[in-house]
Amino acid sequence: VASDRADNVDDTTGFTPLVDNPFAHQTIGKRTPCLVVDKITADRNIAVMADANPGTRLRPHVKAFKSTALARRLSDAGHQGFTCATLAEVEGMMRAGLGHDLLLANQTLDADHLSRIVELDGRLTVAVDSSETIAAATAGRVTEVLIDVFVGMPRCGCPPDEAGALATQARAAGLTVRGVMGYEGHLMMIEDRWRQAEQVAAAMEDLTRAAEDVGGEIISAGGTGTYDLHTEATEIQAGSYVLMDTDYLSLGLPFDLALWVEATIISVNHHQGWLVADAGLKAMAMDHGNPTWPFGDVWFCSDEHTTLSPNGDLDRDWRVGDRVRLAPAHVDPTVAKHERMWVVADEGVVDEWPVDLRFW
Ligand SMILES: Cc1ncc(COP(=O)(O)O)c(C=O)c1O
Numbered sequence: 001v002a003s004d005r006a007d008n009v010d011d012t013t014g015f016t017p018l019v020d021n022p023f024a025h026q027t028i029g030k031r032t033p034c035l036v037v038d039k040i041t042a043d044r045n046i047a048v049m050a051d052a053n054p055g056t057r058l059r060p061h062v063k064a065f066k067s068t069a070l071a072r073r074l075s076d077a078g079h080q081g082f083t084c085a086t087l088a089e090v091e092g093m094m095r096a097g098l099g100h101d102l103l104l105a106n107q108t109l110d111a112d113h114l115s116r117i118v119e120l121d122g123r124l125t126v127a128v129d130s131s132e133t134i135a136a137a138t139a140g141r142v143t144e145v146l147i148d149v150f151v152g153m154p155r156c157g158c159p160p161d162e163a164g165a166l167a168t169q170a171r172a173a174g175l176t177v178r179g180v181m182g183y184e185g186h187l188m189m190i191e192d193r194w195r196q197a198e199q200v201a202a203a204m205e206d207l208t209r210a211a212e213d214v215g216g217e218i219i220s221a222g223g224t225g226t227y228d229l230h231t232e233a234t235e236i237q238a239g240s241y242v243l244m245d246t247d248y249l250s251l252g253l254p255f256d257l258a259l260w261v262e263a264t265i266i267s268v269n270h271h272q273g274w275l276v277a278d279a280g281l282k283a284m285a286m287d288h289g290n291p292t293w294p295f296g297d298v299w300f301c302s303d304e305h306t307t308l309s310p311n312g313d314l315d316r317d318w319r320v321g322d323r324v325r326l327a328p329a330h331v332d333p334t335v336a337k338h339e340r341m342w343v344v345a346d347e348g349v350v351d352e353w354p355v356d357l358r359f360w
Pocket of ligand 1: 061064083105183185188222223224237239240241
């Protein structure tokens, strides 16, 4: 666990509980469920990563926070290029003046949308892994591509030994090939760091072999879980580290939880001893499991409710109308469910970051 964590880290949950929920009053008046970001922690995460991967060594992935306000903070921290997963993210970043060097690290066949985006101010590089996506890039008047290479995760990416031929095909179509990308997402959550480092190195052997065949200067790879394990990659695509989630927190990386879903207690069952909060699976992504609550157990989530079992005596304090904060297990899809994040610091709500890069 990070050495700069506060002393009161809870050994069971691994994160610092907001003791007596000191910030909850600050967002009273805001409707729940809502997203709350601890500004100091997010800024510290940004600084820790910028130290490890400064400037263009990091190409932050905006899919994890979907907010140009937050992307601007990363740009201010020195990262000029960004990674996107959707054309809406690319378009939003360009319209916000953050399109200096954007990588769509995903396949698209939407030549119409591409051709509208290339009219905007900015530089766009698109990942391609087939003749079809090369054709869409040229039809969409994109000029620069990366060859997306399979490095072990069964998703996009051509076989490493086909990357060179695809690059030749792209060049013949008039495209500039800037290099390769390969996302080793299947290796992010390996707890044993030595084993993880070994497997990342093996995956990157495939990518560097493909890079030799493809040419170009970029080898783009990596994520939050492998942010410090790359020697061959020229840039790292991490994004979750800014706000974090309990899944990534379990790895003991030097990034702390900055994002919470705040909810209101709408029912207290004094007889059997549970609380009901007004945030359910429509307010939090559940694909990595239940959210965590520092003051007790999460029993289950339904559409609009989470049933909580508090530690200790229920009659102690919990009342209808109390605010609670739940820590989501998966940041990206949780953020995508909301329109804004309330940014809190000691003095209360200090900012509002619109989640303006949502949808496709
Ligand atoms: C293509 C790609 N690159 C990088 C990442 C890394 O993101 P994270 O910071 O969540 O590990 C992801 C996450 O899913 C991804 O899809």
